[in-house]
Amino acid sequence: MTTLPQSSKPNEEQSVYTRYAAAAGQREEDLCCPVDYNPLLLEVIPEEVIERDYGCGDPSAFVRSGDTVLDLGAGGGKICFMASQLAGADGRVIGVDLNPKMLALARKHQSTVADRIGYANVEFRRGMIQDLALDLDQLEVELAKYPVKDASAWLELRQIEQRLRETSPMIADESVDCVLSNCVLNLVRPQDRVQLFQEVFRVLKRGGRAAISDIVSDETVPAHLRANPELWSGCISGAFREDEFLNAFEDAGFHGMHIAKRQSEPWRTVEGIEFRSITVLAYKGKDGPCLERKQAAVYRGPFKKVEDDDGHVYRRGQRMAVCDKLIRLLRQEPYAGSFEIIEPRIEVPLESAQPFDCRRGQIRSPRETKGENFQITTDAGDCCDPGGDCC
Incomplete structure (x- = not known):
């Protein structure tokens, strides 16, 4: 050495x-x-x-x-x-x-x-x-073959370093x-x-x-x-x-x-x-296209609102319109559990999804996820926990 x-x-x-x-x-x-x-x-x-x-x-x-x-x-x-x-x-x-x-x-x-x-x-x-x-053990092998004795050799060494970075x-x-x-x-x-x-x-x-x-x-x-x-x-x-x-x-x-x-x-x-x-x-992983698939994210709380690293603001309890990429991030660490993810009743295929403007910060209308013509009426469902007392 x-x-x-x-x-x-x-x-x-x-x-x-x-x-x-x-x-x-x-x-x-x-x-x-x-x-x-x-x-x-x-x-x-x-x-x-x-x-x-x-x-x-x-x-x-x-x-x-x-x-x-x-x-x-x-x-x-x-x-x-x-x-x-x-x-x-x-x-x-x-x-x-x-x-x-x-x-x-x-x-x-x-x-x-x-x-x-x-x-x-x-x-x-x-x-x-x-x-x-740059692997310095590899660089030492090269230095043994091409010792640096003058400025020209030093310039050659810089090229060797770059080659090592790129090829190995x-x-x-x-x-x-x-x-x-x-x-x-x-x-x-x-x-x-x-x-x-x-x-x-x-x-x-x-x-x-x-x-x-x-x-x-x-x-x-x-x-x-x-x-x-x-x-x-x-x-x-x-x-x-x-x-x-x-x-x-x-x-x-x-x-x-x-x-x-x-x-x-x-x-x-x-x-x-x-x-x-x-x-x-x-x-790492927030890069990629923003695509509209009619999804929404609801911040559970406890704060009144929070802002992520890209400036998206989530207000507690509100259906915020977000892109498909952001939905995937919110399901992962460290956000998992802080948001309720709402998918559309009719899925928007990824291949047909249009670009989404994440800067708009809009609330997603429930009709966007259910469909504008959604008119279903149902009987009361079971809202109780298994084995619990009903209201």
């Missing part, structure tokens, strides 16, 4: 790289935020991995059986090994990390965990989480069901964070989800704290402000973002700014 000369003043990437390389060999308590993990999932994981784990939450709780899972900043592999048990033999887990020493620790125990659970479904790859297309990406487009991360996004440089969230969105399948545990602040972190490499590598000064963390998912195209877990008391307080752990869930 080529070692580049270091600047006299450590930057964010250098401080993170150096500190976590050391933490792979000897546990560092300051990198830990107390977390209650499922003890049953920890039983098969070697103690060395558990001791060298540094996180602030447990995003593995949102893995489902059969998922293809991607863990960003996998470190020694603990979350990957937990997720492997939840995904099961039909699932697959990919851990990505930049630090060779952390990767060596994770790879060292791959076969041990596989033997203990009865199947092997975990692999580890080297790369930067803000550039999930480390993580392919729309190949992952669930992206996990445990206290790593705050370590990425501010100038790379838009790309980071775009990459998470890119690799997720339509209908996929991200479960991200990270440290956030209640106030904007001032410049003099952000310039402190010790605080940066310690998951403090690089923390997202809580509201801006959620906004970053929205800006990347996610929907349904919500805080699944929030630490009530701060983990640390620096100059009056509180830093705490939160776990955010976000979903």
